[in-house]
Amino acid sequence: MATFSLPHQSHLFSSSTLQTRTRPRCTISTKVRMSLQETGPSLAVVGVTGAVGQEFLSVLSDRDFPYRSIKMLASKRSAGRRLPFQDKEYVIEELTAESFNGVDIALFSAGGSISREFGPVAVDKGTIVVDNSSAFRMDEKVPLVIPEVNPEAMENIKLENGKGALIANPNCSTIICLVAATPLHRRAKVKRMVVSTYQAASGAGAAAMEELEQQTREVLDGRPPTCKIFKQQYAFNLFSHNASIQLSGYNEEEMKMVKETKKIWNDPDVKVTATCIRVPVMRAHAESVNLQFEKPLDEDTARDILKNAPGIVVIDDRATNHFPTPLEVSNKDDVAVGRIRRDLSQDGNQGLDIFVCGDQIRKGAALNAIQIAEMLL
Amino acid sequence: MATFSLPHQSHLFSSSTLQTRTRPRCTISTKVRMSLQETGPSLAVVGVTGAVGQEFLSVLSDRDFPYRSIKMLASKRSAGRRLPFQDKEYVIEELTAESFNGVDIALFSAGGSISREFGPVAVDKGTIVVDNSSAFRMDEKVPLVIPEVNPEAMENIKLENGKGALIANPNCSTIICLVAATPLHRRAKVKRMVVSTYQAASGAGAAAMEELEQQTREVLDGRPPTCKIFKQQYAFNLFSHNASIQLSGYNEEEMKMVKETKKIWNDPDVKVTATCIRVPVMRAHAESVNLQFEKPLDEDTARDILKNAPGIVVIDDRATNHFPTPLEVSNKDDVAVGRIRRDLSQDGNQGLDIFVCGDQIRKGAALNAIQIAEMLL
Numbered sequence: 001m002a003t004f005s006l007p008h009q010s011h012l013f014s015s016s017t018l019q020t021r022t023r024p025r026c027t028i029s030t031k032v033r034m035s036l037q038e039t040g041p042s043l044a045v046v047g048v049t050g051a052v053g054q055e056f057l058s059v060l061s062d063r064d065f066p067y068r069s070i071k072m073l074a075s076k077r078s079a080g081r082r083l084p085f086q087d088k089e090y091v092i093e094e095l096t097a098e099s100f101n102g103v104d105i106a107l108f109s110a111g112g113s114i115s116r117e118f119g120p121v122a123v124d125k126g127t128i129v130v131d132n133s134s135a136f137r138m139d140e141k142v143p144l145v146i147p148e149v150n151p152e153a154m155e156n157i158k159l160e161n162g163k164g165a166l167i168a169n170p171n172c173s174t175i176i177c178l179v180a181a182t183p184l185h186r187r188a189k190v191k192r193m194v195v196s197t198y199q200a201a202s203g204a205g206a207a208a209m210e211e212l213e214q215q216t217r218e219v220l221d222g223r224p225p226t227c228k229i230f231k232q233q234y235a236f237n238l239f240s241h242n243a244s245i246q247l248s249g250y251n252e253e254e255m256k257m258v259k260e261t262k263k264i265w266n267d268p269d270v271k272v273t274a275t276c277i278r279v280p281v282m283r284a285h286a287e288s289v290n291l292q293f294e295k296p297l298d299e300d301t302a303r304d305i306l307k308n309a310p311g312i313v314v315i316d317d318r319a320t321n322h323f324p325t326p327l328e329v330s331n332k333d334d335v336a337v338g339r340i341r342r343d344l345s346q347d348g349n350q351g352l353d354i355f356v357c358g359d360q361i362r363k364g365a366a367l368n369a370i371q372i373a374e375m376l377l
Numbered sequence: 378m379a380t381f382s383l384p385h386q387s388h389l390f391s392s393s394t395l396q397t398r399t400r401p402r403c404t405i406s407t408k409v410r411m412s413l414q415e416t417g418p419s420l421a422v423v424g425v426t427g428a429v430g431q432e433f434l435s436v437l438s439d440r441d442f443p444y445r446s447i448k449m450l451a452s453k454r455s456a457g458r459r460l461p462f463q464d465k466e467y468v469i470e471e472l473t474a475e476s477f478n479g480v481d482i483a484l485f486s487a488g489g490s491i492s493r494e495f496g497p498v499a500v501d502k503g504t505i506v507v508d509n510s511s512a513f514r515m516d517e518k519v520p521l522v523i524p525e526v527n528p529e530a531m532e533n534i535k536l537e538n539g540k541g542a543l544i545a546n547p548n549c550s551t552i553i554c555l556v557a558a559t560p561l562h563r564r565a566k567v568k569r570m571v572v573s574t575y576q577a578a579s580g581a582g583a584a585a586m587e588e589l590e591q592q593t594r595e596v597l598d599g600r601p602p603t604c605k606i607f608k609q610q611y612a613f614n615l616f617s618h619n620a621s622i623q624l625s626g627y628n629e630e631e632m633k634m635v636k637e638t639k640k641i642w643n644d645p646d647v648k649v650t651a652t653c654i655r656v657p658v659m660r661a662h663a664e665s666v667n668l669q670f671e672k673p674l675d676e677d678t679a680r681d682i683l684k685n686a687p688g689i690v691v692i693d694d695r696a697t698n699h700f701p702t703p704l705e706v707s708n709k710d711d712v713a714v715g716r717i718r719r720d721l722s723q724d725g726n727q728g729l730d731i732f733v734c735g736d737q738i739r740k741g742a743a744l745n746a747i748q749i750a751e752m753l754l
Contacts, residue, residue: 192722196573196665237704245695249718271722275665279656288573288652318622327614341626345569345648
């Protein structure tokens with residue numbers, strides 16, 4: 001686990017009641033890591049003070065990601081702050097065009113406008129940008145990648161040739177949904193998917209997590225809740241996702257799920273509808289997913305497929321009523337799938353209902369981006 | 378509003394941050410009410426100390442329900458406690474077979490086993506029982522009624538003839554879903570419905586609401602949460618509904634929605650699937666409902682139908698991102714409907730997505746039962 005801590009990180013973000021740690025996937029000896037780090041790529045983390053930026057560091061550390069250097073980049077406001085990471089202390093630098101000189105891989109999570117401004121600049125300097133924003137996701141020249149789902153999408157991008165490139169990280173809800181749905185899609189071809197989400201505060205950033213905590217304290221004390229990030233009470237409440245509403249009546253978060261699924265599955269005909277809801281949970285999303293298949297797929301076969309699929313843990317114990325929860329997947333790499341059952345509203349084995357939970361900051365953002373970066377090594 | 382307060386009712390159950398009051402539907406002068414009360418039915422409230430029992434009193438009061446007498450019935454444990462209500466103070470009596478002597482209408486909300494034991498006893502004594510439990514809902518001789526949806530189901534039950542009868546109040550999630558879906562069903566015939574719920578603590582009773590409040594304080598203080606009602610952390614978390622899981626893999630709450638919808642719509646062929654999830658909200662349920670129609674129904678027509686339907690308020694302001702929330706409907710009579718939009722995963726106007734919120738204790742239980750009782754007057 002990373003050794004830093006920013007002021008905004010109250011125990012709510014780290015206490016065992018709200019989170020459980022995953023062990024590093026591979027434990028490389030310090031000696032081996034040092035040698036890897038002499039030869040590994042030079043990294044830059046853009047938006048290092050944000051919730052996802054912090055998680056980038058945590059995941060790099062947990063996975064012993066090899067690097068020979070790493071730049072901590074943020075806005076002018078944070079520049080100059082010291083940031084201890086692994087065995088060193090770093091000084092946060094202001095993001096500028098020059099920041100990318102000599103950088104092999106840049107992990108971006110500083111919002112769409114920063115990505116649109118600095119992503120192309122970094123690419124011109126020969127940097128491969130893994131961008132967590134929505135800026136380039138639907139650009140047909142930019143691969144939109146979930147390593148467990150469509151690694152082939154980035155087969156033409158290589159670190160060796162020193163050419164810059166953009167790779168987009170999908171929306172967090174899309175990633176969590178498709179990690180679970182894709183193994184079933186491969187077997188039975190999903191023709192229609194109806195998704196309802198239960199989205200955590202973290203999707204709106206660290207400040208939203210703080211607002212949920214502060215509001216909850218205020219409401220418990222009988223005081224009016226402070227609403228800054230969201231314009232309505234979040235504590236003990238839920239509401240339609242705050243993304244703007246399009247002419248279709250869908251909000252942008254829902255349309256990301258609809259459009260990104262078609263691109264990632266390379267299937268313009270798959271039918272998807274989504275209703276995205278924000279719930280008073282800190283950092284993991286849940287999704288209720290109804291699947292309609294072209295070919296029959298029975299429940300037991302589906303469960304076996306999911307148990308053997310990468311990036312998935314099946315939690316589906318009917319006897320003890322133990323199924324995935326946001327808390328149980330918080331700070332975990334795997335997406336949890338449960339409530340796997342034949343959809344009684346469809347004939348035979350043409351459909352399934354499943355319930356999925358995944359850590360929004362980790363697999364929904366930082367981990368997926370770093371898995372993409374690992375594919376470049 | 379009723380003038381009582383039980384110890385378990387902290388400000389969380391009554392503060393304006395968590396609740397807003399509705400005005401009484403009709404304000405009858407005290408004089409008129411007195412005369413009505415000389416001629417009104419004799420009432421009994423079974424389970425008066427529970428969350429729904431308390432709401433029975435609140436709704437009776439808000440609606441100036443006429444009665445000439447009212448018995449406050451509960452378990453031996455609560456018997457003898459004084460309960461101020463409207464202009465009088467009552468003593469809570471222990472529920473026994475004799476409790477129903479001379480009682481015209483009994484409102485039951487004390488759990489299925491109490492209903493199974495005392496419901497038939499009350500009927501034998503000539504009492505019309507409006508039962509909020511699931512004990513008799515699927516009994517084909519017992520009408521399962523939502524007054525806005527299927528009033529015709531109880532046309533043969535009359536107070537005048539002094540004959541006892543059972544009338545079942547549907548499951549709270551079913552009521553809230555069908556109040557919203559039925560006006561659209563009447564126009565375009567729903568052939569398939571996919572529901573995902575966001576259910577409040579109140580559905581598990583007052584003790585569950587207290588547990589959510591206590592756990593939240595504990596987690597905010599960094600202490601381990603006390604889990605009595607639910608076997609896992611509820612604060613800042615959500616989980617699959619705690620009802621037991623059937624062989625189908627559906628839990629009982631989900632099967633209630635599937636079966637009760639068929640009975641209430643008198644349509645054994647309607648396809649329904651549901652995923653029921655408990656979220657950390659106090660007293661109002663939310664539901665994401667995907668509808669597939671037999672006949673086309675465009676979004677604007679659907680919105681007009683809903684605006685003119687009984688028991689519904691449409692909250693669907695895309696410009697300000699204002700849609701139904703559990704908080705906004707808490708202590709309100711109406712079910713709120715919003716996010717009304719054409720389902721992009723279906724051709725033409727064959728389907729809609731809607732998002733529905735309703736007060737679980739009120740329209741989901743007490744209000745619906747008292748509306749049934751009003752139909753008997």
